[in-house]
Amino acid sequence: MGNTLEPPQPSGSSELLLRWADRHGIDTAQRLAQAENFADAVAQAITPENTTDTYTKSWRVWERFCETQEFPLLEGSRGALVAFAAWMLREGQQDGTGYAPATAKTHLAATAVGLRQRGQAVSKDAFAEARTALDGLTVQLLKAGERRGRGKAVAADIDGLLLIARSCPPTLTGLRDKTLVLTGFNFASRASEPAGLLVGDVRLHPRGMVVSVLTGKTTYSVREAKIPYAQDPEVCPVRAWTAYRTQLASQADPKWSMPDAPAFVGIHRSGVVTGGMGPDAVTRAIKRISARAQVPIVWTGHSLRSGLATEGRKKGKDAVVISRQGGWAPNSREMLGYMRAADEWDDNAAAGLM
Incomplete structure (x- = not known):
């Protein structure tokens, strides 16, 4: 792999580290933890910049939501995700207006990834219910005559x-x-x-x-x-x-x-x-x-x-x-x-x- 990625040292004990130590001994557990950190470094290095940028922006939206609703930041429960979807369509932008449905879907998906990256479980059922709520609320917006977003780009001819x-x-x-x-x-x-x-x-x-x-x-x-x-x-x-x-x-x-x-x-x-x-x-x-x-x-x-x-x-x-x-x-x-x-x-x- 060369010297482009230097795996960081394992940071303290964790539940996973303790399980490995119990199974394989402390020396092997430390090597496994080091490999986990190295895998994280590789994943970060090969992730496209635009993807990383999307995750960062979406996490900031989630932070604003949690702050306004007084929710814990690291809790991806069913209720929190459904409320997040509704909040984004209703008032999620910094100027108090709602996001376009496509943008809200991106933020919802990226937030679920961000929670998992931070060690917080987001069940498939909870995420699916939030997506269903988002789709249903979007239909309500359309019925009310409100259309958001730019739509498809016009094709060059x-x-x-x-x-x-x-x-x-x-x-x-x-x-x-x-x-x-x-x-x-x-x-x-x-x-x-x-x-x-x-x-x-x-x-x-x-x-x-x-x-x-x-x-x-x-x-x-x-x-x-x-x-x-x-x-x-x-x-x-x-x-x-x-x-x-x-x-x-x-x-x-x-x-x-x-x-x-x-x-x-x-x-x-x-x-x-x-x-x-x-x-x-x-x-x-x-x-x-x-x-x-x-x-x-x-x-x-x-x-x-x-x-x-x-x-x-x-x-x-x-x-x-x-x-x-x-x-x-x-x-x-x-x-x-x-x-x-x-x-x-x-x-x-x-x-x-x-």
């Missing part, structure tokens, strides 16, 4: 890509923007994926380019997304990439053209490169770029990912081909949902009746 390509100025920032959208669309990117790309991850090919995408939420792998030249040069991601990288090489420090440099860089209004773009910067850029192009409904960071599946389906691509390009499982419910968005218009019982 070819017309929108054309508007964006035509609205990007021939500056370094404009070329970066155009390339970010066209490239991201063609490999069905999440916002985190362009942010993680390095220059060396993109290779030109006689038929287009190959993008090595580090993908996965918990289990990481690399998929080789092949992006061909587009028939319309105006929206060709390969030509856009070449123009962007050529201009960046001519204007910026040579270090930004090295293989280990970020593929997509932040650029100050003065034209100075400020560093690599993070996921939040990618999301903000896509919103800004689509708004500037006056796309009818402004895109979000997920629009490029859903757009490839939807547009691919419109062109008759099957699930296997779409899943391979976007890194979905062939039977992914998420991908099939995007494809269904196209089918619902083309294969529609009401279409052509009048």
Whole structure:
């Protein structure tokens, strides 16, 4: 394992340590405890940052709930979890308004994990009842005419890509923007994926380019997304990439053209490169770029990912081909949902009746 993770020493006696000592002796018990701590360190090291961030935010919500209700922090009882679900929908946000149901579900699940991590039992029945209560209360909100949350991100489409390509100025920032959208669309990117790309991850090919995408939420792998030249040069991601990288090489420090440099860089209004773009910067850029192009409904960071599946389906691509390009499982419910968005218009019982 090398020296990257140094297992901490066992901290005092515990019920588990005492049981091990009774079974195997104190020396073996200490080694087992050390292994437990090492396993915790490994788990922490391999947990994605966004997952850790979610757990941290959700635990703060739980802390606020316990403080306002005068509940013990480390007690995940059936009643406490059901009350937590109702409180989140009613007044859980810091401004006193309720959370969107999807956000409340995330906080509830992450809180259950947080309680278990802290050694507190959360039974499956208690958690299931809290989820059922949350779903039931959500239905009541809908019946009352209250809808929360942004809903599904609008899918990017070819017309929108054309508007964006035509609205990007021939500056370094404009070329970066155009390339970010066209490239991201063609490999069905999440916002985190362009942010993680390095220059060396993109290779030109006689038929287009190959993008090595580090993908996965918990289990990481690399998929080789092949992006061909587009028939319309105006929206060709390969030509856009070449123009962007050529201009960046001519204007910026040579270090930004090295293989280990970020593929997509932040650029100050003065034209100075400020560093690599993070996921939040990618999301903000896509919103800004689509708004500037006056796309009818402004895109979000997920629009490029859903757009490839939807547009691919419109062109008759099957699930296997779409899943391979976007890194979905062939039977992914998420991908099939995007494809269904196209089918619902083309294969529609009401279409052509009048």
